[in-house]
Amino acid sequence: MLKKTALPENRTQQRKGRLQLIALILLAVVPILLASSMYKWRFWVPESRNYHGELLGDGRTLADLGVSGDIPQTWLLLVSAPDDCLEDCRKLVYLARQIHIALGREAARAHHALATSQALPLDYGQQLAREYPQLGRFNLQPERYLTIATDNKTPQLWIIDPLGNLVLRYAPGSNGKQILKDLQLLLKLSKIG
The missing domain is CATH 4.10.220 (Light-harvesting Protein)
Structure with missing residues (x-):
């Protein structure tokens, strides 16, 4: 039992x-x-988001954008100008420098740069050398740039990670404070650069 x-x-x-x-x-x-x-x-x-630019996190890199040169392995605020660097482009170059300065103690983790497909006017090139000594300069291949940039005639501001991946894109007239917040958030979350 x-x-x-x-x-x-x-x-x-x-x-x-x-x-x-x-x-x-x-x-x-x-x-x-x-x-x-x-x-x-x-x-x-969720439909809400924490960033203000156009998110690009799809694996495209600076090489896909058509940028060549000695690129620093830090976060990069890159202004691209497929044509002449005129008023919108110059405003974005100024904005990129101001954002870089506003990073404060985190500024060493980022750089600002300009990529152009054409030579700059002599007077503007001299002004950049004098007033923007830390501005990086790169060549831009228009045929590759056209495959990524939605509006190929408009200069754009890009945030690029230390590995060269395109992260965010901004059009002329974007709010500098919002771009700064986006970059600060990326720096806070990033373990690289």
């Missing part, structure tokens, strides 16, 4: 153990499946 009463207890413990195992597996697998489904089919994705 003792064996008959012990056997149902053992089966009950086995059943309870199996249910616990299944519950643990589901606890690990369901969130992964849910997150993958949310990513693939774009449901329950």
